[in-house]
Amino acid sequence: MIMPVNGQSTAIFHRSLNKEYDTASSGSGVYIVHSDGSRTLDGSSGAAVSCLGHGHPVVIEAIVQQARKLAFAHSSFFTSDPAEQLAQLLIEQSAGAFTKVMFLSSGSEAVESAIKMARQYHVSRGEAGRVNFICREYAYHGNTLGALSAGFNPPRRQAFEPLLSSAFHHVSPCFFTRDAKAEEDEEAYVDRLMAEYEEMFDTLGPSSVAAVLIEPMSGATLGAVHAARGYLARLRDLCDTHGALLIFDEVMCGMGRPGTLHAWQALGNVAPDLQTIGKGLGAGYQPISAVLVGSKVHQVMQSSQSSHPFISGHTYQGHSIGCAAALATQQTIIHDNLLANVVRMGELLDRELREQVPMLKEIRGLGLFKAAEFATSPTCRIAADVARTCFSKGAAVYLCSPAVDAIVFAPPFIINEREVKELVKIVADSTKDV
């Protein structure tokens, strides 16, 4: 039996070396069970990962079956049935937006691969001068150095600043409810942001820009802030005008969490050229992510394969068990019509938070990807204390970066009415205590 360890006695280089971590022993539905038998309602699916909750028998069976058949065959020699079926399903579900899928293991790997694919696309087309990427302040794209360069979460970047790439340039995020001027409606606000993009294109030289990379819904850093009306369509036009690719990072906000499969489908139906997905793809049962590739990129790279191959691969890409788990996850979401529950429970969560939780400035988000921002001042923040108190009372919620005083809710898609109310009660009680 593995004994729970704490503090100094653990050999693990944990995220924090000064904190004692509870041992998660098992899980069932929306609950994680601690080694002492107590349980925590997983109100954020970790970080928007466990969309089917814990212990789902269908996914577990798919993993076991694939492990019995074959765990691993290197992707430079072989493909596998679950990988092919999963790729096919993702293409079919994307209504023509994508024609190929590259599987990876983490969100950061997917972002790195999308960045390199965008660069390779331009090299293959004879436009090797396209070296710059336009990204946004307060974005989060992962922790590897390319992804960290693309992102802009100051506390995460600070120590590594000298190692980051100067090819990444940042414009303002899209946060209408916070950043619009009093006289600006959504259209005028988007006009202003597009002018900032134009200026960045001009400064860099439009023919030096490889791609614009954004999260259609900001997740970890700003907390469930979706693009304003018209923003994605205008950005699509701008990229097309300047010959740059458009990349959406939907590692956190996608795969059903906003109530549609992809967040962009709820935000004007504007498809990108490349898209990253992760977290909810395998629901945490296996580490798996992917780059979804549109026909524009795929065709150029296919036709130039021999002269300019895409030299970017990872040992575990297309891992058979990862793909089997993700295939079972996505089939379950479809079979059980879980996106309808995402919409229904998302509305209930929204209503309950507004009615029960004090000191709120804003509830925002789509589907089961919501954030509650507190009406506090920069010198008196409470989100971290609320999240800590929630955990001690039996619910885990995700804490945003210090850029906003907010917590994020991203419960499993299988959550029911009673569990939503239990989650909100814990948050309301914790906020009152703090």
Ligand code: PLP
């Ligand atoms: N992109 C986005 C939008 C994310 O939210 C994250 C993780 O939170 C990542 C990329 C990185 O994913 P991973 O932690 O799996 O590397």
